[in-house]
Amino acid sequence: MTALSIENVWKEYGDQIVLENLTLEIAPRSFVALVGPSGCGKTTLLRMLLGQEQPTRGRILLDGTPLPPEPGPDRGVVYQRYSVFPHLTVLGNVMLGPELQANRLTGRSFGAARRALADQAREMIAAVGLAGAEAKYPAQLSGGMQQRLALAQALMMKPRVLLLDEPFGALDPGIRTEIHHLMKRLWNELPMTVVMVTHDLREAFTLGTRIVALDRTRSRPEELLRYGATVTKDIAIWPPRVAGRATLYDTEHPQAQDDLTAFASPAGTTRQTPSLI
Numbered sequence: 383m384t385a386l387s388i389e390n391v392w393k394e395y396g397d398q399i400v401l402e403n404l405t406l407e408i409a410p411r412s413f414v415a416l417v418g419p420s421g422c423g424k425t426t427l428l429r430m431l432l433g434q435e436q437p438t439r440g441r442i443l444l445d446g447t448p449l450p451p452e453p454g455p456d457r458g459v460v461y462q463r464y465s466v467f468p469h470l471t472v473l474g475n476v477m478l479g480p481e482l483q484a485n486r487l488t489g490r491s492f493g494a495a496r497r498a499l500a501d502q503a504r505e506m507i508a509a510v511g512l513a514g515a516e517a518k519y520p521a522q523l524s525g526g527m528q529q530r531l532a533l534a535q536a537l538m539m540k541p542r543v544l545l546l547d548e549p550f551g552a553l554d555p556g557i558r559t560e561i562h563h564l565m566k567r568l569w570n571e572l573p574m575t576v577v578m579v580t581h582d583l584r585e586a587f588t589l590g591t592r593i594v595a596l597d598r599t600r601s602r603p604e605e606l607l608r609y610g611a612t613v614t615k616d617i618a619i620w621p622p623r624v625a626g627r628a629t630l631y632d633t634e635h636p637q638a639q640d641d642l643t644a645f646a647s648p649a650g651t652t653r654q655t656p657s658l659i
């Protein structure tokens with residue numbers, strides 16, 4: 383069964399057509415990296431997958447069922463910044479989602495239920511490499527640590543789909559490589575499908591099972607708003623990267639993960655165009 387089906391989706395804001403006739407089947411457990419020039423509608427597509435925006439035309443299905451018209455716990459999201467609550471500790475941030483879900487009225491659980499939740503949250507905090515920082519506030523963490531926290535917060539809800547909007551874009555290169563390893567491990571271990579918007583092709587090829595490029599196929603300067611973007615390239619990583627199964631390059635040649643040529647598809651299909659970067 384397909385995890386996500388995007389069927390002939392159009393998104394318009396007033397006179398502006400942002401996305402036109404977009405069709406995409408996303409298999410369960412895939413890791414789709416969405417790339418494309420600034421303003422082509424990547425975030426808009428992500429917001430529609432989250433349920434924050436509705437398609438103007440067309441429909442989006444999750445495991446064959448139309449997406450509810452609002453965000454839900456089956457879809458987690460991590461943004462480039464500001465995903466975490468500054469006035470809560472690391473532990474408080476990670477516990478908040480499940481607490482709100484279990485106790486809509488008070489947003490707090492008590493006794494044994496609270497202790498069990500705190501144990502789960504500590505496990506998740508350790509899984510993202512933040513053990514020891516449970517009592518800290520986000521302002522006391524580095525940017526990389528805050529993004530680890532944002533991931534832990536999203537993953538606590540056990541989302542079927544994890545949506546990432548340039549989550550590592552603001553991080554220094556060294557920290558970014560570390561968090562890429564973490565992201566890859568989490569995707570391998572947890573039963574989720576990931577859709578990530580990125581401007582960084584290297585990141586797309588390092589993490590993705592598939593790179594989907596959006597762009598306008600027609601563009602007349604005098605009618606710019608009348609043409610939306612659609613899928614212009616759809617590249618499957620080779621050798622295939624399968625969740626739960628490390629590939630040749632992931633195990634034997636870890637340095638090759640940063641070598642775009644290692645994953646090149648047949649000639650021509652992966653050529654980088656300036657508009658994609």
Ligand SMILES: Nc1ncnc2c1ncn2[C@@H]1O[C@H](COP(=O)(O)OP(=O)(O)OP(=O)(O)O)[C@@H](O)[C@H]1O
Nearest residue numbers: 395398400418419420421422423424425426427579
């Ligand atoms: N709520 C909105 N109301 C009106 N126009 C919007 C709204 N949200 C997005 N847009 C427009 O839709 C277009 C696509 O925006 P979007 O943020 O999806 O692009 P993007 O590809 O993610 O860009 P970037 O790579 O720069 O983040 C832009 O022209 C933007 O102004």
